[in-house]
Amino acid sequence: MIFNIQRYSTHDGPGIRTVVFLKGCSLGCRWCQNPESRARSEDLLYDARLCLDGCELCQQAAPEVITRTLDGLIIHRQNVNDAHIAALRHCCPTTALTVCGEEKSVAEIMATVLRDKPFYDRSGGGITLSGGEPFMNPTLAQALFEASIRRAFTPPWKPACTYRGSTLNPLYRLSICFWPT
Numbered sequence: 001m002i003f004n005i006q007r008y009s010t011h012d013g014p015g016i017r018t019v020v021f022l023k024g025c026s027l028g029c030r031w032c033q034n035p036e037s038r039a040r041s042e043d044l045l046y047d048a049r050l051c052l053d054g055c056e057l058c059q060q061a062a063p064e065v066i067t068r069t070l071d072g073l074i075i076h077r078q079n080v081n082d083a084h085i086a087a088l089r090h091c092c093p094t095t096a097l098t099v100c101g102e103e104k105s106v107a108e109i110m111a112t113v114l115r116d117k118p119f120y121d122r123s124g125g126g127i128t129l130s131g132g133e134p135f136m137n138p139t140l141a142q143a144l145f146e147a148s149i150r151r152a153f154t155p156p157w158k159p160a161c162t163y164r165g166s167t168l169n170p171l172y173r174l175s176i177c178f179w180p181t
């Protein structure tokens with residue numbers, strides 16, 4: 001599961017890169033920049049500043065989960081199931097309520113990554129996996145790196161990833177350049 005794909009990143013490794021944020025992390029660091037990435041499953045995120053007065057669309061879509069009050073939303077997270085997530089994913093007109101996390105195939109992710117191949121070739125950039133902790137999902141991480149290598153980004157293509165974890169193999173065999181954090 002991923003929670004974001006950020007194109008044209010210039011701060012997450014050499015050159016111009018696309019950062020794929022995988023969801024799930026077991027560390028819980030106090031300085032975490034992406035706390036919404038910690039859970040392995042989808043989360044509901046709410047920004048009261050964007051919520052519209054008088055709107056009840058989300059409550060109508062999932063009344064077991066959302067209670068609309070004058071002060072904003074009460075989210076009954078213990079009741080959330082897959083049907084609620086589906087009902088709420090595109091419900092809010094202002095993105096005050098969003099679903100964080102989406103299952104995407106390797107092909108779908110790579111279709112986005114490969115849009116910027118000319119920029120990687122010119123700048124020595126490529127793909128960066130972030131999160132979350134990419135090594136919480138080594139199967140997806142390995143598949144993405146292998147798919148990137150198969151698409152033969154022009155050398156010196158340098159994959160980079162943030163690393164705090166213990167699942168090095170089999171990623172290590174892909175000669176990945178680890179980007180210290």
Ligand code: SF4
Nearest residue numbers: 051052055058092097
């Ligand atoms: S749908 Fe969005 S704007 Fe409307 S009540 Fe829910 S969070 Fe607020």
